[in-house]
Amino acid sequence: MAHIHLGEGSFPLWALALWTLIGAGLIGVVVYRIRKGGIETRQIALAGIAGAASFAVFQLNIPVWGGIHMNLTGLVGILAGPLLGALIALVVNIFSAALGHGAVGLLGANTLVNASEAVVAYYAFRTLVGLDWDVFPASTGAATLGLSAGAVLMGAIIVVSGVNGSALPRADLTVAVAGLVGLNLGVAVIEGLLTGFVVQFLASVRPDLVGLVDRLGRDASEVTA
Structure with a gap:
């Protein structure tokens, strides 16, 4: 949902290097954890489906305040897990940058x-599921929280980095970016609700896809006891 829609050369060189290094470090840790712990076949299939859906939705840009859109990263995280979710974010950003949706130099920042x-x-x-929340409010709240965190991080990266060629003082840039973040927070609620409906449906037909088999089995045993 959050994405830095700036062209090549918008960030100073030091900022590009910083976010690229941090992004590469994150992906390095993710790959190490996956190689060490392994992944299930189910997760690979889910990652492929989630990545394709995220990429497709990601290309539908609404030309408001520099561009906003949905990308289903909250849903990706819930279905594929945090490790594969981070890799999917990288892949989606690479393919999107190849199509001109986002600068190549901002791959590190946007992946973060x-x-x-x-x-x-x-x-x-x-x-939230561990606190016995129902599936719909848990997935809606989780996706909204995740997308909100991304929007705030996006704003922080832009403000910290500054924008080359911008005549706005840092204080005015912060105000402008805050407006963009606020707009993205509103979209986060909408995407969170969409994610809630999808996860609730999956939980009703294939609870194993969202890791709820144990909980549903426990609930059923409690009802019949």
Whole structure:
């Protein structure tokens, strides 16, 4: 949902290097964790489907205040998990940049933004489900929280980096970016609701896809006891 829609050369060189290094470090940790712990076949299939859906939706840009859109990263995180979710964020950004949707130099920054959405959404969903929340409010709240975290991180990256060629003082840039973040927070609620409906449907037909088999089995046993 959050994405830095700036052209090549918009960030100073030091900022490009910083976000690229941090993004590469994140992906390095993710790859190490996957190689060490392995992944299930189910997760690979889900990652492929989620990545394709995210990429397709990601290309539908609404030309408002520099461009806003949905990208389903909250749903990606809930279904594929935080590790594969971060890799999907990278892949979607690479393919999007190849199509001119986002600068190549901002791959590191945008991967950080979108990976954070998937990671926060996953852990928020697991936490809320662990607190016995129903599937719909848990997934809606988790996705909204994850997308909101990404929007705030996006704004922070832009303000910290500054924009080359901008005549706005840093204070005015912060105000302008805050407006963009606020707009994205509103879209986060809409995308969160959409994610809630999707996860609720999946939980009703294939609870194993969202990792709820144990919980549903426990609930059923409690009812029959």
